[in-house]
Amino acid sequence: MTDFLNLTGKRALITAGSRGAGAATVGLFRELGVRVLTTARARPDNLPEDLFVEADLTTEEGCRAVADTSRQRLGGVDIIVHMLGGSSAAGGGFSALTDAEWCKELSLNLFPAVRLDRHLVPDMVSRGSGVVIHVTSIQNVLPLPESTTAYAAAKAALSTYSKAMSKEVSPRGVRVVRVSPGWIATESSIDLAERLAKQAGTDLEGGKKIIMDGLGGIPIGRPAEPAEVASLIAFLASERAASITGTEYTIDGGTVPTA
Incomplete structure (x- = not known):
């Protein structure tokens, strides 16, 4: 019987793969035969050293180092999964958000994807194949104003950027899709x-x-369970989703009240 998903031999970069849905995605991709490289600021004990690169992706230097390591260890990538994201802003609404807080949220939730894509996607375009998955958030349409206004705005920017990028590179063989989780x-x-x-x-x-x-x-x-998010990502990265690009897939248990 043919496996429903076949990712054997693919090369993938998965950011923020040390915990949560990122770690679940790393684990599932490895089970499916993918050569995986993941990154975070510190390597967890359960990840072999050859699968990991320690880097701060909120900096251009960190993104360049990860891109260079991807080429050195994998010879390039076929799949990029941008899992990195989060918020550390305190409560208090929009008026409590300083310029520094805004910059911090954008540096974590938008710029790593923009920079890594700029480093790695041109190679995909040259080959005429590849998949880029941007993990956004339902907060781009359902923001929580008490504490996550800047996070929600950054994820909305990531979603718009992803859509624009898909229109540019999809005609050249590279699919770009978004996964929008709710509470995981x-x-x-x-x-x-x-x-x-x-x-x-x-x-x-x-x-x-x-x-x-x-x-x-x-x-x-x-x-949602991390493994459920990982399963959606694996499907979208596979040839089963070969005609899917430029769209966003919500996995939130029905939280967003509109279609």
């Missing part, structure tokens, strides 16, 4: 639920409910 049950999100639970005097499930209520509810009643 990662280590950091569970930590957040525990902190909220402690503040509210409830248990972990109560903390999760606080997050879901803040999102306006999740119809399936739970966050």
Whole structure:
């Protein structure tokens, strides 16, 4: 029986692959026969050294180092998965966001993808094949103004950039797609639920409910699992999705209330 997904022999760069959905994507791609390189600011103990490059992707120097290492170790890449993202801004709404906070959010959530694409996608175009997956967020259409305005705006910019890029390179054989997660049950999100639970005097499930209520509810009643996000990414990277480009795929348990 033919495997539904066949990625054997493909070469992939997956950013932020040390934790959460990034680590799940690295693991699944390796199971599917992909030669993987991933990156973060520090290598976790469970990742072999030859699969990892330590770099700060919020800098041009870090992005250039990762691109160079991808060519040295893999001979180039067939798939790029831009998983890197997050927010450290404090609450307080738009007026609490300083220029420094805005720059920090853009440097983490937009510029790494822009820079790595600039370094690596021209090689894909020259070969006439490749897949670029930008991981955005449902907050680009459902922002949470108390603390993530800058994050949401950066992810919206990433989405628009991705669409523009797809129109440019898809006629030349390179597909560009977006994956837009809602709440994912990662280590950091569970930590957040525990902190909220402690503040509210409830248990972990109560903390999760606080997050879901803040999102306006999740119809399936739970966050997405990292492995579920990884499975969507693997499908989009495969030949099964060969006619899919320029579109965004939401994986949020139904959180966004419109189609």
